Amino acid sequence: MPIDNVLKLYSETIQSSFLHYGFWDDPNAVEIKRITLQDIKDAQLRYIDHLSSFIPNSVESIIDVGCGIGGNTEFLIQKGYSLETLSPDDFQKSIIKKKFDNKIPFHHCTFEKFDHQKKYDLILESESACYIKIDQGFKKARDILQDKGYLLVSDYFVHFQDSAKSPHLKSSHNLAQYLAAAKKYGFTIMKEYDQTENTMITLDYAKFFFQRFISPTIDYGIYSVEKSFPKISLLIGKIIYSKWETKRKQLDLIDSSLFRKYRKYMIYLFQKV
Numbered sequence: 001m002p003i004d005n006v007l008k009l010y011s012e013t014i015q016s017s018f019l020h021y022g023f024w025d026d027p028n029a030v031e032i033k034r035i036t037l038q039d040i041k042d043a044q045l046r047y048i049d050h051l052s053s054f055i056p057n058s059v060e061s062i063i064d065v066g067c068g069i070g071g072n073t074e075f076l077i078q079k080g081y082s083l084e085t086l087s088p089d090d091f092q093k094s095i096i097k098k099k100f101d102n103k104i105p106f107h108h109c110t111f112e113k114f115d116h117q118k119k120y121d122l123i124l125e126s127e128s129a130c131y132i133k134i135d136q137g138f139k140k141a142r143d144i145l146q147d148k149g150y151l152l153v154s155d156y157f158v159h160f161q162d163s164a165k166s167p168h169l170k171s172s173h174n175l176a177q178y179l180a181a182a183k184k185y186g187f188t189i190m191k192e193y194d195q196t197e198n199t200m201i202t203l204d205y206a207k208f209f210f211q212r213f214i215s216p217t218i219d220y221g222i223y224s225v226e227k228s229f230p231k232i233s234l235l236i237g238k239i240i241y242s243k244w245e246t247k248r249k250q251l252d253l254i255d256s257s258l259f260r261k262y263r264k265y266m267i268y269l270f271q272k273v
Helices: 005-014 037-052 071-078 090-099 134-144 175-184 196-228 230-254 256-262
Strands: 061-065 082-086 120-126 145-158 187-194 263-272
Touching: 037 071, 037 196, 061 071, 071 082, 071 120, 120 134, 134 145, 134 175, 134 187, 145 175, 175 187, 175 263, 196 230, 196 256, 196 263, 230 256, 256 263
Parallel strands: 061 082, 061 120, 120 145
Antiparallel strands: 145 263, 187 263
């Protein structure tokens, strides 16, 4: 299946084993301008450390659905859990195979099409629930979990909608619809946690970095081409302008105020009943 090039770029630039937002214990104490790459990596480790605290004591077997490049899986293996991984992404498949030397099962498919051979104590969906169709996802979760098994979800959901056509309204499930479906398919919420504020520092830093380094670099590059090659720059400008405008609008995705307006970043521990 195709590669998610955005996630690939993220993994290669941050050079971390994790692809998620990270978790900041005290967001009000963080000074954006002083954040380092190591701080981002530390926040990502805190994310899975915090998320794993929601795993019930009875759990032994876990399937990491949307496993990314294996950071969460590796952390949980070190905690003593038995792990399997799942992702439809070709790049993630190659990384997982190499990282774990083919010693843990990897299922190369979407969750909805997963042909399971066993049942699990817990399904982990860390920033992957948004890629899974709601009804099919809960049906599959119910099918592959042990009796009274658990579904641990950590993802962002849309809690408010308007006519603004914000990119924050895309690629996320409606929170009310998601929770209604959970109830419909026999899943009870055992624990929940709103970690929106604990994750927004990462967006604030991304916006700061873009405005401080990326945007001025792009502006200077455009200026240099226009000055040295005016005819070529005019031709290129006509070709790429519309695409650039589309990409520019996507920068709203790193605006934490807009995130808060439309989304909540939630942790839910569901139990199959």
